[in-house]
Amino acid sequence: MELESILLPGVEAQRPLIIAGPCSAETPEQVLDTAKQLAGKGIKIFRAGIWKPRTKPGGFEGVGVEGLSWLKQVKKETGMYVATEVATPQHVYECLKAGIDMLWVGARTTANPFAVQEIADALKGVDIPILLKNPVNPDLELWIGELERIYNAGLKRLGVIHRGFSSYDKKLYRNLPQWHIPIELRRRIPNLPIICDPSHIGGKRELIASISQQAMDLGFDGLIVESHCNPDAAWSDASQQITPEVLEYILGLLVIRNEKQSTESLSELRKQIDECDNSLMEILAKRMRVAREIGLFKKEHNMTVLQAGRYNEILDKYAEQAIQCELEPEFIKKVFEAIHEESVRQQVEIINK
């Protein structure tokens, strides 16, 4: 993809590019108050949702077209660029008419090729920066496909927003980061700006700092953070919004490392990692060979593949050992679950041969 490197003129190319503002535009006062505070802290791009796709009916679905004039006011009074979410061609026309500077496509919309194609058609011949959020499901090909739809419509100022992926069992995160997906996207389309949305990944304000730092450590280009003048009273996503003061504090704590710096000692350490990975491969291959032999034995003795007691024993034993090895028991459980699953699959194959 041949992309323009500058999304918006005058916004520094240095990392991180920051977009901030409330989840939703609620009232003219809330929008203006938040925007002025953010502008005072040096934020150059203001976000606010006007049309809000909600998981269930009855939630706050946004103020609609009326809010666009509030964003215009923000531009006039603060000089900030303004950005909002579009989900239909109608939204696109309204935004273009109102002079909105940047658009983004939300995760629920990106999951739908028909919707994205309609947005792409509405944008044909228009030069406006647009950011595509990842689809709610962890499907990199779909994400890239949607990007191609917009690119094929002639838009060159493109970027993506990594906002995490839905999962059935929510634990720490609202949306699992699955960092390997944006990392693979970076490998496939190196010149595409990737912006992290720690607010929607974490779902809680306490997580914003650490997720933002991780995104910077992975070489992401920017952050889009939900910020509200009175977060607890927000009409949507209250628990993940932060005041402009807290945002400034969090940004001040960020350590921005130069990803291109490669020192001698780093390459030495990388060699060690490569050696470890090679050993892991060898040991995994050996373990699977033994598992297949066990499969043959079970077949000859007419035994079932799954011996539940034995598996639980293994899991418990290594979860306990993990602590002594300074490893996270949950991580070790996941590793052994994956290994066990593959052993079982190979044994089933042998038994059914």
Ligand code: PEP
């Ligand atoms: C948002 O940015 O407020 C939003 C609705 O996000 P997402 O599409 O990532 O859920």
Ligand code: MN
């Ligand atoms: Mn939100």
